[in-house]
Amino acid sequence: MAITPQATARFVLVPTILLTVVGYYGSILWTIGLSFTPSRILPVSRWAGLDMYERLLSTERWQVAYTNLFVFGGLYIGFCLAAGLLLAIALDQGVKGRSVYQTIFLYPIALSFIVTGLAWRWLLNPTTGLQDYVRSLGFESFSLDLLSSPERAIFTLVIAGVWHSAGLVMVILFAGLQSVDQEIWRAGRVDGIPRHRMYRHVVLPMLWPMVVTCLVLLGMNVVRSYDLVVALTGGGPGFSTDVPAKFIVDHYFERQSVGLASAAATLLLLTVVVLFALVGLLRRRGEAA
Amino acid sequence: MTPAGRAGRIGLYLFLVTTALFFAIPLVIVVLTALKDADEARGASIFLLPRSPDLEAFSKAWSSACIGRDCNGIGGRFWNSVVITALATSISLLLASLNGFALALWNLRRAGLVLGLLLVGAFVPYQIMIYPLVRMFAVGGIHQTLAAVVIVHVLFGLPILTLIFRNYYVGLPPELIKAARVDGAGFFQIWRLVILPLSLNVAIVAGILSVTGVWNDYLLGLIFSGQNWQPMTVSVASLSATASSGVPEQNVNMAATLLTALPPLLLYLLSGKYFVRGVTAGAVKG
Numbered sequence: 001m002a003i004t005p006q007a008t009a010r011f012v013l014v015p016t017i018l019l020t021v022v023g024y025y026g027s028i029l030w031t032i033g034l035s036f037t038p039s040r041i042l043p044v045s046r047w048a049g050l051d052m053y054e055r056l057l058s059t060e061r062w063q064v065a066y067t068n069l070f071v072f073g074g075l076y077i078g079f080c081l082a083a084g085l086l087l088a089i090a091l092d093q094g095v096k097g098r099s100v101y102q103t104i105f106l107y108p109i110a111l112s113f114i115v116t117g118l119a120w121r122w123l124l125n126p127t128t129g130l131q132d133y134v135r136s137l138g139f140e141s142f143s144l145d146l147l148s149s150p151e152r153a154i155f156t157l158v159i160a161g162v163w164h165s166a167g168l169v170m171v172i173l174f175a176g177l178q179s180v181d182q183e184i185w186r187a188g189r190v191d192g193i194p195r196h197r198m199y200r201h202v203v204l205p206m207l208w209p210m211v212v213t214c215l216v217l218l219g220m221n222v223v224r225s226y227d228l229v230v231a232l233t234g235g236g237p238g239f240s241t242d243v244p245a246k247f248i249v250d251h252y253f254e255r256q257s258v259g260l261a262s263a264a265a266t267l268l269l270l271t272v273v274v275l276f277a278l279v280g281l282l283r284r285r286g287e288a289a
Numbered sequence: 290m291t292p293a294g295r296a297g298r299i300g301l302y303l304f305l306v307t308t309a310l311f312f313a314i315p316l317v318i319v320v321l322t323a324l325k326d327a328d329e330a331r332g333a334s335i336f337l338l339p340r341s342p343d344l345e346a347f348s349k350a351w352s353s354a355c356i357g358r359d360c361n362g363i364g365g366r367f368w369n370s371v372v373i374t375a376l377a378t379s380i381s382l383l384l385a386s387l388n389g390f391a392l393a394l395w396n397l398r399r400a401g402l403v404l405g406l407l408l409v410g411a412f413v414p415y416q417i418m419i420y421p422l423v424r425m426f427a428v429g430g431i432h433q434t435l436a437a438v439v440i441v442h443v444l445f446g447l448p449i450l451t452l453i454f455r456n457y458y459v460g461l462p463p464e465l466i467k468a469a470r471v472d473g474a475g476f477f478q479i480w481r482l483v484i485l486p487l488s489l490n491v492a493i494v495a496g497i498l499s500v501t502g503v504w505n506d507y508l509l510g511l512i513f514s515g516q517n518w519q520p521m522t523v524s525v526a527s528l529s530a531t532a533s534s535g536v537p538e539q540n541v542n543m544a545a546t547l548l549t550a551l552p553p554l555l556l557y558l559l560s561g562k563y564f565v566r567g568v569t570a571g572a573v574k575g
Binding site: 021121230 | 565
């Protein structure tokens, strides 16, 4: 009996399904399982209940890292959205040389977070960098020593991150602005509504789905924010700029605390699930509006 | 134009030019530093133009800079990245196209479920999967090999790439494959003769997304590639952390950084619209 094309189609999906079930779901369950064991270098299967979670939550480094997830994430997403929106609106004003500006605003998105971090670390270095330059202009007391300050080093991550990703928001929102029907603008002019009010009350609400899209893309960068931290601050000074992604990798591969790292990874996953549920709500709200 | 209107225009261009400077400066600084010699890079302000620009730092970065104790530069790592990116991208695109075709045009039962299962992987943080994957590769005897790093890239690249192909194929007219099926063509025949020739544009978009993603990756390369197949991002990060003979050579570090940035940057400048569609393709809702 010949194999039907339908059966072949189903068969083609088998490798991917296997890869997904084992690679994703198997790994996730395994990690969750490990989070209930006292594993150090190698996995052990002894049940330790919530011990690892208790230890994790009382670890100061984790508290800092987890807080940073929200501090960095909130500022990064907020500034990216604001800057991206401003740039998109600016470019929507019939600007000359628009594609040149667009190319400049968007190129950092082609670079890795490693390259981004290394470039900004060099730019912000206190001896020959930006601080030195501003001082040489006559502002002797100018201080931009962000990298060596435990309270402020987190802002270097925000600056470099926004530099990297604001263009992405711009390009998505600009496409949205361009797709707004010219009739709507004409109607606004006929009614004598100023342009800025048209943006605020008519056009921007139409961009809502695209804003949610940006939120998802930026949010994933935040959760995965490992590379930028490694290249720019190394998590320091101390562990003041640590993030969960780095905490987990360090504890798996350098500090040999597999159980603790697994507990941290599980909490990170839970956080992502909760955030996605929130984004889902936002999306529905946008559709209802 | 009214005076107020003109003032507004001037303000607008002022804003655009200032912002463009903010975006351009880091790259300009990297280039300037890479063209200096080591003393100049260390001693003088990063904003000064190089006194006698040369490509010395690039050749050192490429062939003799020290990464840890290995003083052969990052040139070899460049080729590692090329091989990893080429293999991972071609395998993912092939699988993603076949998957997308099967999911989009064959009315399979539970096609939605398969796509959903796959897409979850696009949004889960890698950190929760890496350790078990390391154990699995260790058991399979391929931990820290080319095979391991290519497999993880394919694994994590597939969801979004499959979605891109599937969304494109869903829009094709169903008559296209009906006619071929009446003629007795099988799945692979239709894929090769009908679907593949129509896939060039979508393959370019997906390819750009995959190439930039794999090339720019750091975490997976760090954990899964091992010494022999270490990609460029990993070595440039550890190069900058290694102070050879105690004195950091920032001109060499910046040259290496620039060399690492160059391939995706060129891809961006040359591919224009496709690139934008590629990086925003991850945004289409699933």
